[in-house]
Amino acid sequence: MEQLLIRKYPDPILMKKAEKIKDPLAKDIQELISGMFETLRADSRGVGLAAPQVGFSLRLFVIELEGIPYVLINPKITAKSRKKITGEEGCLSFPGQFLPVSRYDRIQMRYTDQYGKPGKIKTQGLLARALQHELDHLDGILFIDRVKSSDKPKTKK
Numbered sequence: 001m002e003q004l005l006i007r008k009y010p011d012p013i014l015m016k017k018a019e020k021i022k023d024p025l026a027k028d029i030q031e032l033i034s035g036m037f038e039t040l041r042a043d044s045r046g047v048g049l050a051a052p053q054v055g056f057s058l059r060l061f062v063i064e065l066e067g068i069p070y071v072l073i074n075p076k077i078t079a080k081s082r083k084k085i086t087g088e089e090g091c092l093s094f095p096g097q098f099l100p101v102s103r104y105d106r107i108q109m110r111y112t113d114q115y116g117k118p119g120k121i122k123t124q125g126l127l128a129r130a131l132q133h134e135l136d137h138l139d140g141i142l143f144i145d146r147v148k149s150s151d152k153p154k155t156k157k
Contacts, residue, residue: 002056004039006092009142015023018050018057018138024073024116029060031112033071036062046092049138053093061134065127072111072119075135079108079122089133091143101146103129110152 006015021029030095032051039063040049048063065069081104088102109131111117123131133143 002035003042003068004035004130006039006043006049007053007055008095009093009144011093013052013055013057014137014138014142016052016057017140018052018059020059021073021112024112024114029058029073030114030140031056031064032056032060037064037069038059040064043092045090047126048134049092050134052137052140059138060136063127063130063134065130070121071114072109072121072131072134073113075109075111075131075138077107077132077135078110078120080104081124085129085131089129089143092141093135094144097144099143099147100135101129101143102148103132103146107131109135 026095027140035052040053047065048061050061051058059074061072082107084102085105086100086102090098090149105128107118107128108122111119
């Protein structure tokens with residue numbers, strides 16, 4: 001699959017809760033995963049990409065961090081730290097915007113991988129932040145929704 005078009009805010013698909021994937025091994029899902037990595041790698045600023053960001057309302061996202069690719073299908077947070085850390089985040093659907101977002105420092109997530117096998121990841125730091133950011137996309141939550149109102153960019157009405 002070739003590079004996909006990244007949907008930009010305020011595209012309505014970005015605010016919609018994505019649907020569960022029934023068959024992770026389906027040809028169209030496998031092609032979508034490939035296309036998402038190609039799209040992510042073409043934009044060197046990105047760490048992750050969720051299916052809704054490329055026009056598919058499906059519970060799937062990919063991350064590539066320090067050369068390690070991650071594919072998470074139907075992910076779910078199963079544990080999180082009490083401690084939250086505020087850090088600057090950007091989003092490919094909001095080009096050029098970077099805002100302070102508070103996220104859990106450590107998380108544990110269950111998911112299905114691209115081979116249809118169940119997986120579990122326990123992590124912290126940038127990977128934990130990226131996982132939470134991409135999971136938000138699957139729930140129709142945008143990173144600007146996580147920003148304190150005093151830190152939100154001023155928009156003209």
